[in-house]
Amino acid sequence: MDLSFQKRLASSVLGVGQTRIWINPERQEDVAEAITKEDVRSLINSKAIVKRPASVPSRGRAREVARKKQRGQRAGPGSRKGKAGARRDPEELWAHKVRKMRAYLRELRNKDQIDPKTYKELYAKVKGNAFPSLSSLQRYLKKGE
Numbered sequence: 001m002d003l004s005f006q007k008r009l010a011s012s013v014l015g016v017g018q019t020r021i022w023i024n025p026e027r028q029e030d031v032a033e034a035i036t037k038e039d040v041r042s043l044i045n046s047k048a049i050v051k052r053p054a055s056v057p058s059r060g061r062a063r064e065v066a067r068k069k070q071r072g073q074r075a076g077p078g079s080r081k082g083k084a085g086a087r088r089d090p091e092e093l094w095a096h097k098v099r100k101m102r103a104y105l106r107e108l109r110n111k112d113q114i115d116p117k118t119y120k121e122l123y124a125k126v127k128g129n130a131f132p133s134l135s136s137l138q139r140y141l142k143k144g145e
Contacts, residue, residue, distance in 0.1 A: 006031050009040045010049045020052045100134050101126045114141075 003023055011018045023031050027048035034040050043049045068074050080087065102123065109119040122137070131137040 001028055001032055003028065003031055006034050006040060006049075009034070009037055010044065013037055013040050013044065014051045016051055016054075020054065022050045022052050024048050024050070097133065098126060101131065101137050104134060104137065108141075 004018075007018050007021045007023070010021045010023075014021070024047070027043070027046075030048055031043055034043055040049065044051075065074065105114070105119055105122055105126065108114045109116065114122070122141075125131065126137065131140065
């Protein structure tokens with residue numbers, strides 16, 4: 001039994017797409033007789049024609065991606081937008097680097113591995129950005145020995 005005309009009428013009455021219209025299989029004969037919008041309205045009131053709920057996209061995949069991002073995954077070069085300086089504040093990076101090097105110099109001075117004069121010189125070099133990293137400072141010290 002072809003009820004496509006009734007489905008089209010019902011979809012226009014209910015203001016939804018035809019795929020969201022459900023016709024009760026036990027009441028198909030009644031629905032087949034409906035030829036006007038008024039007939040369809042009465043069938044809607046008697047629950048012979050029902051508007052299905054809108055389907056919602058599953059969030060399962062989105063949750064999985066969120067869990068992976070929480071673990072630090074999915075952050076490779078292909079996922080990055082913006083410069084490195086936009087992702088990590090250059091001033092913060094500088095502060096971490098300098099604090100690390102100054103702490104190392106203090107440790108060496110306290111263990112009497114370098115004298116206060118050398119400490120002051122190296123401290124000034126660290127402040128002047130002479131060493132790009134702690135390892136480069138350590139290499140400099142090894143070379144000077």
